[in-house]
Amino acid sequence: VMQNELISNAQGATIRKDEATGDISIARVIHGGLADRSGLLHPGDLLVEVNGNPVVGLEPEQVIHILANSQGTILFKIIPNPSQAILSQTPVCMRAMVDYCPLQDFSIPCPDAGMAFSRGDLLQVVDQSDGQWWQARKLPCATSCAGLIPSASMLKSKQREQWWCQPLQVHTCIRPREESWLLLLNMCLFNGLYIICTFIAELFRRQSCTTCSPNTNALSTPYEEVVLYQRPPQENHRLIILVGASGVGVNELRKRLIKLNPSTFQGPVPHTTRSIRAGEQNGREYHFVTKELFEYMVCNHRFLEYGESKGQLYGISTDAIDEVLKRGRMCIIDAEPHSIQLLRTKKFKPYVIFIKPPSPDRLRETRRDARIITNYAINRVFSEEDFAELEETSKPIEAKYKQFFDSVLVNDDLQDACIELCSIIQQAQDEPQWIPVSWGRAED
Numbered sequence: 001v002m003q004n005e006l007i008s009n010a011q012g013a014t015i016r017k018d019e020a021t022g023d024i025s026i027a028r029v030i031h032g033g034l035a036d037r038s039g040l041l042h043p044g045d046l047l048v049e050v051n052g053n054p055v056v057g058l059e060p061e062q063v064i065h066i067l068a069n070s071q072g073t074i075l076f077k078i079i080p081n082p083s084q085a086i087l088s089q090t091p092v093c094m095r096a097m098v099d100y101c102p103l104q105d106f107s108i109p110c111p112d113a114g115m116a117f118s119r120g121d122l123l124q125v126v127d128q129s130d131g132q133w134w135q136a137r138k139l140p141c142a143t144s145c146a147g148l149i150p151s152a153s154m155l156k157s158k159q160r161e162q163w164w165c166q167p168l169q170v171h172t173c174i175r176p177r178e179e180s181w182l183l184l185l186n187m188c189l190f191n192g193l194y195i196i197c198t199f200i201a202e203l204f205r206r207q208s209c210t211t212c213s214p215n216t217n218a219l220s221t222p223y224e225e226v227v228l229y230q231r232p233p234q235e236n237h238r239l240i241i242l243v244g245a246s247g248v249g250v251n252e253l254r255k256r257l258i259k260l261n262p263s264t265f266q267g268p269v270p271h272t273t274r275s276i277r278a279g280e281q282n283g284r285e286y287h288f289v290t291k292e293l294f295e296y297m298v299c300n301h302r303f304l305e306y307g308e309s310k311g312q313l314y315g316i317s318t319d320a321i322d323e324v325l326k327r328g329r330m331c332i333i334d335a336e337p338h339s340i341q342l343l344r345t346k347k348f349k350p351y352v353i354f355i356k357p358p359s360p361d362r363l364r365e366t367r368r369d370a371r372i373i374t375n376y377a378i379n380r381v382f383s384e385e386d387f388a389e390l391e392e393t394s395k396p397i398e399a400k401y402k403q404f405f406d407s408v409l410v411n412d413d414l415q416d417a418c419i420e421l422c423s424i425i426q427q428a429q430d431e432p433q434w435i436p437v438s439w440g441r442a443e444d
């Protein structure tokens with residue numbers, strides 16, 4: 001049975017009443033609060049008097065009232081908890097993978113001591129002594145006082161409850177667009193690898209679905225333990241993933257970056273089952289493979305994204321990404337949001353940048369002369385519907401996947417966005433960044 005706690009904010013401790021005996025005891029001492037800093041109060045201590053007023057039998061609200069009205073020195077008479085082991089815990093940093101609001105949680109013992117957080121927030125967990133309720137601060141620490149958050153097991157059981165209550169959602173994915181492949185093939189006749197890669201990325205983006213994903217809020221890991229990581233010079237660069245709504249400029253930024261410094265940045269070479277053409281070279285435009293090998297790679301989950309056009313298969317493999325990284329280059333890819341999880345591995349240590357549209361006015365202003373390619377026949381300026389769709393699709397992507405974003409870049413002025421992208425990437429490679437603890441562990 002959950003006993004409710006009340007917090008005395010000035011003292012930074014919560015109290016609770018034992019309904020059978022009338023005893024008032026310290027339920028928890030909030031890290032960084034006055035009681036914690038004094039080192040005089042501990043969980044389980046029995047409160048006998050406050051400033052000479054006996055408190056046994058009182059309601060917790062009455063005790064809080066006495067405390068709130070006390071001025072100057074407050075004298076507590078306590079019976080220390082003899083079994084209280086005072087353990088000093090090493091803080092652990094965790095990234096929140098779910099949202100939490102204590103005011104909407106009826107199970108929290110003391111909502112006023114609770115701390116709200118959103119997916120992606122970095123939390124420094126300072127106390128895990130209670131299996132159900134931890135204490136944590138948000139990083140970078142703005143306040144010294146910690147707040148109550150549900151433990152990982154507590155959140156998981158809440159997720160399970162929610163999951164069972166959810167109605168079954170039937171979802172139909174968008175089918176690949178044949179005409180996009182045709183455009184790809186047309187372009188291949190006239191352009192080099194640079195355009196092919198660009199277009200392949202575009203094709204996968206268009207044909208994939210942003211609403212279905214392996215990671216829904218339900219049953220996901222509520223917290224991910226993280227550590228600061230700085231790439232040692234001998235290690236591969238981190239994979240750079242650009243994510244954004246269709247039309248926001250992910251491809252444009254990626255193209256510009258590669259063009260700016262082709263000896264540093266590179267995209268992966270796609271695989272195809274179509275036959276090699278005059279002027280093409282295996283491993284340059286494409287990796288030309290047999291259908292059997294392609295299917296074998298599909299079965300072995302080697303493709304990040306793949307599709308079929310006119311009986312031929314095309315795909316971007318994780319091996320192709322690895323090849324770029326092994327050559328000492330920075331691999332920059334344009335991925336569907338739901339592919340992020342596949343790439344979140346120790347090997348790639350991806351750094352994910354979300355490309356966000358600017359304000360509605362700036363979006364329309366900056367894209368006045370921009371062209372949108374909707375299929376092989378249409379290459380036109382953005383319409384009002386395109387702008388509206390872009391804004392509408394960007395928000396749910398951000399809302400759903402923000403826990404995976406290391407950086408957010410607003411693509412307003414193209415030149416400025418390119419400069420900012422370069423500096424974000426530089427920082428990602430050269431400065432310490434938070435990564436999941438499992439990516440940082442030395443090889444066994």
Ligand SMILES: Nc1ncnc2c1ncn2[C@@H]1O[C@H](COP(=O)(O)OP(=O)(O)OP(=O)(O)O)[C@@H](O)[C@H]1O
Nearest residue numbers: 205246247248249250251252366370371412413414
């Ligand atoms: N900041 C910007 N200012 C002006 N035009 C831009 C800007 N960013 C991108 N564009 C233009 O907008 C158009 C769409 O960009 P891009 O093709 O990169 O979109 P995308 O995000 O890759 O979407 P899709 O995957 O659907 O192609 C292109 O013509 C591009 O040149």
